[in-house]
């Protein structure tokens with residue numbers, strides 16, 4: 170058996186287009202298109218690429234964006250002041266502060282300042298609390314993208330055994346809660362988990378979110394399982410030429426693709442879905458502000 174490749178890029182394009190259509194409806198009430206503000210502090214090259222992609226995709230979908238770039242020398246108080254200003258700005262529906270922040274800025278404090286109704290990254294305490302309590306709210310984008318792809322691949326997820334490897338606030342924990350919301354039986358694994366390979370083999374849906382290139386080996390994956398590879402790791406690729414690199418996931422794709430049921434590639438799997446869910450959240454935030462949701 171050979172795994173079905175889940176084309177995150179194609180699904181993301183569909184969700185972007187849907188967000189654009191929903192955005193047009195919301196614009197009729199708001200008098201303007203839904204607007205995402207993206208704040209980038211510092212000069213991390215990867216963050217720069219992520220922010221450019223987010224802005225590009227937002228505008229391609231017919232939504233508007235504001236890009237605020239500040240040097241790494243910005244103080245924590247100045248970062249908080251930017252967020253407060255965006256909270257008060259009626260032309261802004263969603264606020265995203267690109268992580269990581271420079272070391273001298275406490276990310277929790279800055280994120281904590283984002284108004285929950287504009288928290289399109291779903292990372293504030295209020296959004297996390299709503300998720301835990303099962304109340305409606307803006308959900309974290311990467312985990313929401315995982316669930317969306319799993320539903321498209323498998324249909325009803327009720328009763329599926331899900332193993333999420335990683336327990337970060339950004340991915341692992343919210344992913345586990347979102348799969349629980351789908352009536353899955355969820356286990357969260359982490360660096361202290363005993364017999365990780367054995368645990369992974371119990372998964373109908375395996376979600377590696379660790380940040381270790383190709384750590385999930387072929388014989389850790391149950392035949393027919395669905396592997397949603399969140400990891401994005403840059404490794405050397407001498408086969409492409411001296412000094413060249415390439416992106417790989419946390420799953421050893423070549424070892425798994427022959428017997429899994431479904432697998433997301435890296436790149437082109439969960440990554441594009443993260444931005445799609447961000448656009449979806451931005452339109453939802455705008456719709457809430459317009460009294461439409």
Ligand SMILES: NC(=O)c1ccc[n+]([C@@H]2O[C@H](COP(=O)([O-])OP(=O)(O)OC[C@H]3O[C@@H](n4cnc5c(N)ncnc54)[C@H](OP(=O)(O)O)[C@@H]3O)[C@@H](O)[C@H]2O)c1
Pocket residue numbers: 311334335336337338339340341358359360361362365378379380381399400401402439440441443
């Ligand atoms: N596709 C996307 O759009 C997207 C979005 C966000 C992140 N990512 C990628 O996803 C990966 C994870 O991101 P993150 O922010 O969640 O990372 P993180 O905050 O560093 O968390 C990593 C998690 O992996 C666990 N871990 C580390 N080594 C392990 C091991 N040997 N066995 C089992 N678990 C282990 C850690 O466990 P402990 O808690 O015990 O230390 C931790 O919970 C990264 O590659 C990141 O680039 C992708």
